[in-house]
Amino acid sequence: MALKIVKGSIDRMFDKNLQDLVRGIRNHKEDEAKYISTCIDEIKQELKQDNIAVKANAVCKLTYLQMLGYDVSWAAFNIVEVMSSSKFTYKRIGYLAASQCFHENTDVIMLTTNQIRKDLSSPNQYDTGVALTGLSCFVTPDLARDLANDIMTLMSHTKPYIRKKAVLIMYKVFLKYPESLRPAFPRLKEKLEDPDPGVQSAAVNVICELARRNPKNYLSLAPLFFKLMTSSTNNWVLIKIIKLFGALTPLEPRLGKKLIEPLTNLIHSTSAMSLLYECVNTVIAGQYSCSVGHIKSHLLCVQKLRILIEDSDQNLKYLGLLAMSKILKTHPKSVQSHKDLILQCLDDKDESIRLRALDLLYGMVSKKNLMEIVKKLMIHVDKAEGTTYRDELLTKIIDICSQSNYQYITNFEWYISILVELTRLEGTRHGHLIASQMLDVAIRVKAIRVFAVAQMATLLDNAHLLTGNMQRNGICEVLYAAAWICGEFSEHLENPVQTLEAMLRPKVATLPGHIQAVYVQNAAKLFATILKNQEGNTDSTAAQETSQMMIDRLPLFVQSANLEVQERASCILQLVKYIQKLQQKDVEVAEEVSALFAGELNPVAPKAQKKVPVPEGLDLDAWINEPPSESESEDEQPKAIFTKEEPKHSRPRHTEVDEKELARRREARKQEQANNPFYIKASPSSQKVYQEAPGVEHIPVVQIDLSVPLKVPGLPMSDQYVKLEEERRQKERAEKKKKEKKKRKEKRSGRGKKHDSGPESEEDITPAHVVDIVTEEMPEVGMHLSDDVAQEDQNHLPVRVKICICMFCLCRPLADSEKLPVRSHRAAGAPKSSAEDGEAENATPQEPKKKSSKEKRDKKKDKERDRKVRLRCWKHFPPSGHKSDSRSTQSEGRTVVTFLVFPLPRKVCDIQGNLQDGSQVVVSVIFENKSDSFLKSMEFNVLDSLNSKLQRPEGSGPHDGLTVPFQLPPGVSNEARFVFTVQSIVMPQKLKGTLTFIVKNEDSSTHEKLDFKLHFTCTSYLITTPCYSDAFAKLLESGDLKSSSVRLEGVNMPFHHLLARICFHHHFSVVERIDSCASMYSRSIQGHHVCLLVKTSGQTVSIDAKCDEPTLLGNVLDEIKQTFSQC
C-alpha cells in the first residue's frame, strides 16, 4: 500500500519538471507563496529518492526558486550529490546549483574537494569546464589551497578551452590563497605568449587585475606589455593593457613619457569608442608630468572629449562630461574654453547629463564668467520642470557663488539680487539656504549692507506675494533673514516706519514660530532706531505714534502659542509701554532704548576659540569651585559684589583719588581680567567708539567707494548688475592701462612689447566689495588685495611664486584690543564697569613705579612661551605683507623666470614691534608655491642696514642667508619667521632682500631668485595701548613732550571713520571723543608716548600731536598724512 502511494507520487512528480514549475507559478499569481510551499514539499520528497534523475530535476527547480528569493540552503547536501553524478547532464545542473547557492560559509563545500579534483582531471573537457566555472563562483580559501596545484597544471592543458578557463580562475585562487601566487606566476607569465589569443588575453587580464592591486611587483613586466600594446590589434586586450599601464606609471614616471606616443596614436586612429575613452582617461590620470609631449596629448584629449560631448549618443555625452571633470581638477583653463558646450548640456533632456554639466560648471567659474554662468543657470531655473532638478540648480547656484569665501564674486549687489530672485521660486525646499546666504553676505560684506537692507525691506513689504505658497514650502525662511537684516542694520533703512509696519502686520502671525520670534525681536530694534531718528526732530508726536503702533500690534504676538514669540512679545510690549509713559512726560529716551541693541556684530572664525590663549596658571581641568565643604571662603564673594556695585552711580567722572593709585589699580585689574576665563573681554578702545566706528580694530575692511548706485527701486533685477559690473571693469581696466603705460615708460628697456588689447585676465578683475573672511587662512585677504596691484602676464605660464610677507608683534600677551572679535552686544557695558569699581576697592597700595616693574617682569618670560603667543597673535591679526608677482616667459622649451616686486600698499601692511624688547621685530613670511614645480633649498636673505639687522644664527657671517626650514611641493604654503634687531625706531626704513630657491621640474632644476622689499614704517613700531583720559591729561601736563601738528585737507569722510582709520592703520586708541574732536594715544615699542588731538571742521582735519621723540612724531604724522592722501 505504502509502496503504491510512493510509486504514484513518483510518477506524478516526474511530470513536474522545471517548465511545469514555472508554468505553475505563473498560473498561481494570487497565492504564489502557498503554491511554492507545496512545490518545496514535493521537492523534499523528490530529494529523498535514490533516482539521480529525480534528484537533479529537484535541484534544478530549487535553483529557480533560489532566484525567486527562497532559502534553499537546506538542500546543500543534495546539490553535492547531484554534482558527483557521473553523467554530464546532472553534473552540469549540480554545478550550476552550487555556483548559485553556495557561499563561503556553506559547510558541505569541504566535502566537494575530492569530487572537484576528479572532475578537473576528467578526460572530458566539458566536465573540467563546468568544474572550473563552478569553482570560480564558490572557491573558498580551503578549496583554493587544496586545488591550486591541480589548476596550475591545467594552465598547460592541451586544449586552449581549458587553459583559458584555468588562467582566469587562477586569479580567484590568488585572492583566496595568496601563497599560490609565487609558484604559479612564472607559468602565468608564460601564458602571455600563448599561441592561442584567448589564453593570451586571459593572462593579460589576470595580470592586469593583479597589478591594479599591487603595481610595484609588475613593473618588470612593463617592456613585455609595451611590446604587446604596440603589436596587438585586439581592442579588448589593448584596453586591459592601457589600464595596467595606468596603474604602473605613478611608480615609474619614465613610463609615462614613453606611453604618450602610442597612446596619442591610438587616440588618433581608433574608431572604437571604448578604447578611445580608456586612452583619454589614462592620459588624463597621468597629468603630473608636464613635458611638451604631454601638453599636446592633453590638448588632444580635450578635443576628443568635445567630440564625445557633442555626440548625439547620451552615453558618450555623459562619459565625456565625466572625463572633463577629471581634467578640470588639473587643467581648469583648458576646460573653461569649452564653457559654451557645457552650458549647452544644461538643455539636455537627460537629467543625469544636466547634473554632470552642473558639477563641471562649479569648477569652471572665474571672476570673469561667474555672472554669465549664473545668468544662464537662472534661465534654466525658470524653465526647469520638476522640483528636484530645480532645487538642484538652486543649490548649485549658491554653491558656485559662495565657493571659497565668495572668491569669484566681484559685485555683491548682483549676488543679493540673485538671491532675491531665487526667493520667487515656487515650491523650493531650500529657503533656509537662501536665508543663510543673505545673512552671511550682509554680515560679512559691510559695504553691501545699505543695499541689502533696502532689498530686504522690499521683501518684507511684499511678503504677501510669497505668502501664497509660503506655508507649503521653505521659502518663508527667507523672511527670517530679511527681518533680521532689517532690524540689525536698521540705521540704513530708508523708511524704517514702513518696514516696522510691515513687520507687525497681522498676517505675520501665520508664519512659523521661529520666524515670528525674529520678527518681534527685530521690530524692537527697528523701534529703537526710529525713536532715535524721530527724537531729533521737533515734532515729538511722530515718536509717540510709533510707540502707539507697537502697543497696538504687539498683543497679537503676546497671544501666540509659540512660547518664544510670546515671551519676547510680552517683554517688548511692557518695555514700549514704559517708554510711552516717559515720552508723555517729554523725557528723551532714544539714547537708552538704542543702547539695548548697541554693539557691532563681527564675524568669528569657526576655530576662534582655540586661538584664545589660555592664561598662565589656568588649568582648565581643575575644579572651578572646589566641591562643597570649603564653602566658607566663597561666602565672601557675593557680598563683595554688592558692595562694589554701590559706588558705581555716585562716582563722579574725575575723582580726587590719586592718579597713580588709580592707574595702578587698573593695571592690576586688567591683569586679573586676563586671568579670568569668565570675563567677557571687550576691547576698551572699540568700546568707546563702537557706536560710530564699529569694531574697526579687528577687521581689515577696505572702504570702497562704490561706483554704482546702491538704491534700486522695487525688487532688483540681477541683470542690471551684470551690465554695471561690465562698466566698472572697463573703467578699471582703462585706469590700469594708464598706469601700465606710465610704468612702461619708466622701464622701457626691460620687456619690449606688452599687450594692451589682450583679453581681460582673471587677476585684472577686482572685487567691488571686500568680504570679511575669518577663517584659519587669514592671508586670503592679502591675496585679494594683492590682485589689485598684480600685473598679470597674459600667457598663464607655469611657474609662479607668490610670497606674502607679514609682520606682527613679538612677545606680547594679547592686548585687550587684539582679542578676538566677540559679539559684545548688549552685555558689554555692565561687567566692565562693575569690575572697574570693584578693583579699585580691592587693590592694595603699591609703589608708583608700576610700568617699569611690569616690563622687567615680562622680560623674564622665557622665549618659548612668547613664541606661542605670537603664533596666536598672528592668526587673527590683519594680514599684511609685501606683494610680489612673478612673470615668466617661455623661450625654446626652457622656462625663464623673472620676478617683479611691488611694495604693498601701506594700508594693508601691519608691521608691529615688541613692547617688551624694544629692539626686536619679527617678520613672518608665508611662502606659497603657486607653480607646478617643486621648490626646495630656499634661502631668505636681507641686506642689513646700519639700523636693522636680520638675526642670524651664531657663527654665520653677516651676509649669509637663512635657510627656510621646509620645501614646497606645488600648491603648498608654509610660514617661516625671521627676527630683526632694530636699533633706532624713529625713522622708517626699507630693507631689500632676496629669496633664492631651486625650482625642480621633472626633467630639470633651475636656480631662481626673487627680490622683495620689507618696509618697516614708524607706525609699525607703535602698539595700540589703551589709555584713560585722566592718565592722558596727566601726560600732557607733564610738559616733557614736544609738539607738532599737521593739517589734512579735503578729507571727505565721517569723523568716526577717520578715527577708525587712524586706529586701525596706525595703532592708536581713542582716549576721549567730544563731538568733532578726539584725543588719541599710542605707545612705541621703546616706550615713547604719542598723543594726538584730532579736530575736524568741514573737510579739514587738524592733528596736533605730542611725543617725547620729535623725529618719530614727524614720521608718524607723515605716514598718517599719506594714509589719507591715498583715499
Add this chain to the structure above:
Amino acid sequence: WRRNHRNTSCVIMSNNMQFMLLFSRQGKLRLQKWYVPLSDKEKKKITRELVQTVLARKPKMCSFLEWRDLKIVYKRYASLYFCCAIEDQDNELITLEIIHRYVELLDKYFGSVCELDIIFNFEKAYFILDEFLLGGEAQETSKKNVLKAIEQADLLQEVRYVIKPPWEQ
C-alpha cells in the same frame, strides 16, 4: 558603440564585473550572477535597491549611474533590463559591449530570444553566460566559439529540453 563593436571582431577580454542582473519591466528578477561573495541578505537588498533605481529612470537617460561606490551599467532590451555593476576604474563602454554581446549570444542560441525563453530555460541562459564570462571576466567574445562550446556540451546531455513552452509552438 554599436557600429564599433563590429570592428572588435573575434576574441576576448574585459572588465572585472561585480554582478549581473536581468530583470523585467515589472521588476521581476530573471537571472542573477554574482562574482563577489555576498550573503543572501545583502544580495536581496542590493537587487531590490537597484531594480527600483533603474526602473525609475526615464527611457531617454544614459546607461550609466553611480550607485554606492560602484558604477552601474544597464541597458534595456525589449521587456528585459540587463544590469551590471563595475568598479570605479572600469570602462563603462566595454561593459555595455559585454551586455550586448551576451544578448546576441542568447539571440543566436534561442533564435530571436524573448523573455519567456529565459524564464523557461533559465539554466541554459546561465550556461551561456558561464561560457562567456568567468569570474566576472570575459573569457570568450567570439560568438561562434561560445555557441560551439554550448552545443557540444548540450550534445553530452541525454535529455533535450523543450525549448519553447507548448502554447508558443
